[in-house]
Amino acid sequence: MEVDLSSFNIDTPQWDQGTFMGRLKHFFNITDPRTAIVSERTLDWAKIMVESSRHGAVPPGTSQEQLLYAKKLYDSAFHPDTGEKMNVIGRMSFQVPGGMAITGCMLQFYRTLPAVVFWQWVNQSFNALVNYTNRNAASPISVRQIAVSYFSATTTALATALGLNMYTKKAPPLLARWVPFAAVAAANCVNIPMMRQQELIHGISVTDRNSQELGRSRKAAVIGISQVVISRITMAAPGMILLPILMERLEKLAFMKKIQFLHAPLQVMLAGGFLVFMVPVACAIFPQRCEMVVSHLEPELQDSLKAKHGDLISFVYFNKGL
Template identity: 75%
Template sequence: MAASVTTFNIDIPRWDQHTFMGRVKHFFNVTDPRTLLVSEHELDSAKALVESCRAGIVPPGTNQEQLFYAKKLYDSAFHPDSGEKMNLIGRMSFQVPGGMAITGCMLQFYRTVPAVVFWQWVNQSFNAIVNYTNRNAASPISLKQIGVAYFTATSTALATAVGLNLYTKRAPSLLARWVPFAAVAAANCVNIPLMRQQELINGITVTDENDNPLGKSKRAAIKGITQVVVSRVAMAAPGMILLPIIMERLEKYPFMKKIQVLHAPLQTILVGGFLVFMVPVACALFPQRSSIALSHLEPDLRQSIVARHGDNVPYVYFNKGL
């Protein structure tokens, strides 16, 4: 076994997470939809290898590429805080196949209120699963709170979509095509904070540079959740804003009028093309291990940290979630 493997730190990402491009490469790796096809046995084996490596025990003959692949599978399927296997639909690697199918249908079936209601409901159900799966696991949420978050986000999306749908009946058709994005953006601004409300109420654990816990901060939770909301809206924006423009022009051609039954599959495929790139790019907008200056923390937490560590902790760190 090579000496470089025996001292390998498997928790250090393969690419520099302090740079945007490094994070994009990392999330291209983690959100790779092909990991959805990996068997449960292989995922469990990858987790066992990751945990063994963390303990300083690497099976003889294991090389770095095998360790990198095991960490890729681990990051794609297991929660970063709890280490528990995430449900398949809630994994970020499912965003491309799941998101492309639902978004394609939202963009195609936007003309009637029943269709708008159905597909917005499907989308918010999907979002609720994703948000719950990728919450900060250190902040448990009750079934009642999950229900309230789901109901509120779905109601917000439906009210936005149906309201704008009716409002744009006499407006240019392109505006009506943008209604689904407005509904998705509005719902994300409600769904994510509500699904992670315990973090806002109780704060999330912040650590020093060496991952030593320093306390809980509500301001860190606000920063992390805000970043996640921005990332989710950015993830959907290019496909849901640019694709309606593309379809608006394509549908004017005679050949497109002859194949109207294929418009929904076409939009779904095009949405998938956008999401393949936008899922990792949106996830990479902000560092996963986010930071906040000591001076921006709550006064009592700041004083507690200064009392214990003096001026040695200028910044604290936390997992922002996805």
């Protein structure tokens, strides 16, 4: 029996986004690394299916499972603000394969200056692309601002890594293994705000419950960007803190000393194991669509809303980015 899907709301989340577990299931779904290797043709099909469903024109014979799969692919590959296809390296679904390779190498090759410089540069190049891809696209950023952001974050990461490497030369070996995480955390605090500086300068779009734009708020931008910084550091923390402890112990075992050439691949695989879980967990810490009390907005925006809507609007909503 064919089910009528003409009234099916494809934009209604499968899981309650007001709870952490609901968001966790949602992000496990859309950060699935397998979606990063789906063909361009299939992604284009997913977009057509989602847009058709939004207009109540679902092709005959389409099942609800097909629509949900199309929405999964759409959410993984298309920007929520613009609907444009994102570059594959910047997608959250590429965080596991991309992040595991870079994280594993940063943790393995931390002893020499050239290795530290190279892998921190690779990591910040990757992060800059991810941050740009997942920005709030309603706030455009120039090529010059992208370059300044990239240079600032890379410089911060290198300064932190090289400075701490010098400081930990006489410290226990484990502390030296934690230097890459300190550098990554410091760089995230620079890279993300710099890459999204236009949002901090001009504010981001805030809407009512029905997604009608009400104005722009710098305070909303500060909240959104702060949450993204926390999420990104949380994403990296378990792997970059616990994995060095594990490797420190494994490398003392006799059989591990005989297979030193496999240490780097092992670290890469273990880093991937952490990221498979931590990417969706970190994304789920805060809601994607944030809610903010009107009284916390800038005074001038509060006055504007009161003049236009009286006391009808108590909360505004905005996309924090990822």
